[in-house]
Amino acid sequence: MKIFFVIFAILACFSCHSMQSDLETYIVQVESPESQISTQPSRMDLESWYKSFMPKTIETASSDEKPQLIYSYHNVIIGFAARLSAKQVKEMEKKPGFIFAWPQRILSLHTTHSPSFLELQQNVGLWRDDNYGEGVIIGLFDTGITPDHPSFSDEGMPPPPAKWKGKCDSNFTGKCNNKLIGAKTYPLNSESPKDEAGHGTHTSSTAAGNFVKGANVYGNAKGTAVGIAPLAHLAMYKVCDNDCLESAILAGMDEAIDDGVDIMSLSLGGGSRPFYYDVIALGAYSAAKRGILVSCSAGNGGPSQSTISNEAPWILTVGASTIDRELKATVMLGNQKLFEGESVFSPKVPDSSFYPLIDPSLNATHIGSRFREPGTLSDPKFKDKIVVCMAGGYVSTIGKGQVVKDAGGVGMILVSIPEYGFSKFADPHVLPALYITFNDGMEILQYINSTSEPTARISFHGTIIGDKEAPVVAAFSSRGPSYASPGILKPDIIGPGNNILAAWHTSVDYEKHTKSAFNIIQGTSMSCSHLSGVAALLKSSHRNWSPSAIKSAIMTTANTLNLANVPILDERLLPADIFAIGAGHVNPLRANDPGLIYDIPIEDYLPYLCGLNYTNQQVGSIVKHKVDCNKVKHIPEAQLNYPSFSITLGDISQTYTRTVTNVGEAKSSYTVEIDSPPGVTVNVKPSTLKFSKLDQKLKYQVTFTRRDDSTSSGIAQGFLKWSCKKYSVRSPIAVVLQPTIGF
Ligand SMILES: *[C@@H]1O[C@H](CO)[C@@H](O)[C@H](O)[C@H]1NC(C)=O
Ligand SMILES: *[C@@H]1O[C@H](CO)[C@@H](O)[C@H](O)[C@H]1NC(C)=O
Numbered sequence: 001m002k003i004f005f006v007i008f009a010i011l012a013c014f015s016c017h018s019m020q021s022d023l024e025t026y027i028v029q030v031e032s033p034e035s036q037i038s039t040q041p042s043r044m045d046l047e048s049w050y051k052s053f054m055p056k057t058i059e060t061a062s063s064d065e066k067p068q069l070i071y072s073y074h075n076v077i078i079g080f081a082a083r084l085s086a087k088q089v090k091e092m093e094k095k096p097g098f099i100f101a102w103p104q105r106i107l108s109l110h111t112t113h114s115p116s117f118l119e120l121q122q123n124v125g126l127w128r129d130d131n132y133g134e135g136v137i138i139g140l141f142d143t144g145i146t147p148d149h150p151s152f153s154d155e156g157m158p159p160p161p162a163k164w165k166g167k168c169d170s171n172f173t174g175k176c177n178n179k180l181i182g183a184k185t186y187p188l189n190s191e192s193p194k195d196e197a198g199h200g201t202h203t204s205s206t207a208a209g210n211f212v213k214g215a216n217v218y219g220n221a222k223g224t225a226v227g228i229a230p231l232a233h234l235a236m237y238k239v240c241d242n243d244c245l246e247s248a249i250l251a252g253m254d255e256a257i258d259d260g261v262d263i264m265s266l267s268l269g270g271g272s273r274p275f276y277y278d279v280i281a282l283g284a285y286s287a288a289k290r291g292i293l294v295s296c297s298a299g300n301g302g303p304s305q306s307t308i309s310n311e312a313p314w315i316l317t318v319g320a321s322t323i324d325r326e327l328k329a330t331v332m333l334g335n336q337k338l339f340e341g342e343s344v345f346s347p348k349v350p351d352s353s354f355y356p357l358i359d360p361s362l363n364a365t366h367i368g369s370r371f372r373e374p375g376t377l378s379d380p381k382f383k384d385k386i387v388v389c390m391a392g393g394y395v396s397t398i399g400k401g402q403v404v405k406d407a408g409g410v411g412m413i414l415v416s417i418p419e420y421g422f423s424k425f426a427d428p429h430v431l432p433a434l435y436i437t438f439n440d441g442m443e444i445l446q447y448i449n450s451t452s453e454p455t456a457r458i459s460f461h462g463t464i465i466g467d468k469e470a471p472v473v474a475a476f477s478s479r480g481p482s483y484a485s486p487g488i489l490k491p492d493i494i495g496p497g498n499n500i501l502a503a504w505h506t507s508v509d510y511e512k513h514t515k516s517a518f519n520i521i522q523g524t525s526m527s528c529s530h531l532s533g534v535a536a537l538l539k540s541s542h543r544n545w546s547p548s549a550i551k552s553a554i555m556t557t558a559n560t561l562n563l564a565n566v567p568i569l570d571e572r573l574l575p576a577d578i579f580a581i582g583a584g585h586v587n588p589l590r591a592n593d594p595g596l597i598y599d600i601p602i603e604d605y606l607p608y609l610c611g612l613n614y615t616n617q618q619v620g621s622i623v624k625h626k627v628d629c630n631k632v633k634h635i636p637e638a639q640l641n642y643p644s645f646s647i648t649l650g651d652i653s654q655t656y657t658r659t660v661t662n663v664g665e666a667k668s669s670y671t672v673e674i675d676s677p678p679g680v681t682v683n684v685k686p687s688t689l690k691f692s693k694l695d696q697k698l699k700y701q702v703t704f705t706r707r708d709d710s711t712s713s714g715i716a717q718g719f720l721k722w723s724c725k726k727y728s729v730r731s732p733i734a735v736v737l738q739p740t741i742g743f
């Protein structure tokens with residue numbers, strides 16, 4: 001019901017916009033007024049400079065709406081957001097100082113499945129040192145927050161650091177405390193930072209929720225729910241309702257920079273774009289310049305290649321994996337065959353109850369009827385039957401279940417899509433139901449077709465911990481290579497994003513209404529907020545580390561093996577490739593003490609951006625000052641001091657330099673270990689790095705050469721690793737081999 005309402009509300013909103021006026025919200029980038037005024041522009045200067053671009057006359061008698069400047073930015077871009085007509089933008093283009101304008105995009109939250117809810121303890125014991133993220137401020141850009149949820153209690157929390165300048169919106173005062181130290185709202189139709197969607201409450205509590213004892217629903221596993229950095233402070237910038245507007249995201253990031261956040265966490269995004277008109281890349285650059293680490297979800301476009309978003313090299317781009325927890329449910333067929341699936345809803349059903357099983361498509365005109373759209377199951381023949389439905393389509397899983405329930409069905413088997421392989425999702429349901437793989441689903445359909453009286457029984461087994469295959473890359477997790485910058489390996493890292501329990505804005509448990517509602521949802525949104533928490537832990541214990549140092553520590557110490565000590569698998573249960581996992585799965589304990597780091601001073605991005613062949617104006621709009629790329633050294637992407645490598649290799653060798661900084665033991669000697677990608681020779685000089693003091697920087701060169709005998713093309717992967725007694729510092733290598741002429 002709720003879900004349907006959301007869909008209609010969005011449609012209604014689109015149509016009302018187009019009816020009311022021909023104005024759209026544009027993001028407008030202009031040159032810095034520096035070129036006019038010689039001193040650093042003040043906010044007032046900027047605002048009047050921006051106003052000078054706005055249409056002077058109110059000539060639009062036909063339209064109800066006047067052009068209007070909505071947001072004046074001063075950190076994230078030199079520019080503003082304004083309601084304008086296409087014609088007014090054309091006029092604006094003629095003014096000196098104008099660079100570029102585009103109608104704002106609507107970005108989406110990076111959860112996949114419809115919200116589910118529930119129970120149990122966050123499995124984070126292994127995450128923690130004696131470090132709880134004290135003194136660090138995480139800014140979340142999301143759907144708002146539920147301030148009275150016990151996850152946001154400030155018990156045991158120190159007051160915010162003195163540098164904090166943020167605040168709570170006027171009608172949220174009294175809601176903030178030493179945990180939730182800031183809350184602001186940006187969507188125009190939103191009155192307060194209160195979360196009406198659940199997503200922001202979930203991501204906030206994952207990153208830095210306080211301890212909540214006894215979180216449980218349906219009597220399932222009881223435990224303590226807690227965020228990754230329980231002593232970190234939270235600031236909510238509500239930039240989304242159910243969708244996120246670019247103008248609002250920029251406005252939130254603009255203020256968060258002034259407010260003094262240490263980490264920005266953005267579990268949202270759109271498709272890949274060049275960085276000069278990707279608002280998150282633009283905002284994140286300004287944040288990085290101020291020492292703020294920006295952690296973003298990689299997107300839920302997997303498992304297809306090149307689906308990654310939020311891939312600028314100054315962003316930590318986070319993919320998603322499973323955790324070792326299943327919410328197990330099974331279905332047994334009349335022929336005694338048993339299939340395993342997952343479900344959040346685990347009602348107590350009598351174990352002996354076999355029911356008739358029905359595949360609605362068998363008698364329907366087309367296969368689409370298995371998608372279970374509203375009204376498609378009014379037929380009385382579904383009464384007291386278990387119905388097979390396909391995942392996907394427009395209707396959420398909970399919505400499909402409702403349709404089956406309304407038709408008198410007693411259960412539902414939800415069959416995954418083929419691309420999702422062995423991935424299963426624990427969803428909420430309104431009737432006994434479970435999610436099974438596509439292959440299992442096909443077997444069940446064959447069984448139905450093969451017998452005159454098919455029957456099945458659904459049973460629930462609750463929470464099972466200890467899946468040795470975990471972490472497995474989630475099917476939905478977006479994959480590289482990056483479009484915007486193929487020479488930077490993305491994603492950077494993967495972290496927990498499947499079946500993640502965290503706080504929720506409302507209890508969806510019909511039986512028991514409780515203030516401390518919890519919910520399980522999936523998406524790179526969830527893995528992003530985990531990594532934001534990890535970054536807060538590192539920031540707390542290493543105050544002077546730059547964002548790129550924190551990122552390097554996370555990447556070079558990542559796990560590449562799963563709990564069973566074999567290489568991490570993907571949704572097909574095949575070894576996951578480098579464009580699915582990047583550096584691997586986050587290992588927070590090791591990240592806290594990485595030995596060496598690959599730092600990237602902010603100035604290094606300039607030769608990198610010029611090397612992308614952007615125009616001076618385009619580079620200028622990212623770095624926010626005038627740029628002449630003709631006077632700047634250009635570097636290829638792979639020359640950026642990144643902790644990983646992504647190379648496109650033809651017949652000519654390529655050599656890159658890296659600089660590592662010693663943050664381990666003063667006197668230490670590292671030797672290199674190379675695992676060359678098949679068909680490629682990797683040569684590192686020197687092969688030993690001897691450090692005599694802390695913070696010492698040493699360089700090495702790495703040369704990639706195609707092997708004489710190699711005619712293969714495609715993707716090859718390997719790594720190089722610097723090791724000493726105590727540390728091992730690993731950089732993954734992706735090589736795209738260009739086809740060569742064979743003999
Ligand atoms: C918040 O304040 C605005 C005006 O500042 C008011 O219109 C709105 O009703 C208030 N919202 C709530 C939930 O109190
Ligand atoms: C399909 O329709 C036929 C004939 O109307 C009927 O005999 C059969 O039971 C139906 N099968 C299902 C699975 O509903």
Ligand SMILES: *[C@@H]1O[C@H](CO)[C@@H](O)[C@H](O)[C@H]1NC(C)=O
Binds near residue numbers: 446449
């Ligand atoms: C059902 O079985 C028949 C033959 O036994 C076969 O021709 C048909 O394709 C099957 N249908 C489905 C949907 O599997």
Ligand SMILES: *[C@@H]1O[C@H](CO)[C@@H](O)[C@H](O)[C@H]1NC(C)=O
Binds near residue numbers: 611612613
């Ligand atoms: C930029 O242009 C140079 C010269 O044409 C070319 O060699 C290089 O590959 C280009 N870089 C990118 C990232 O397209």
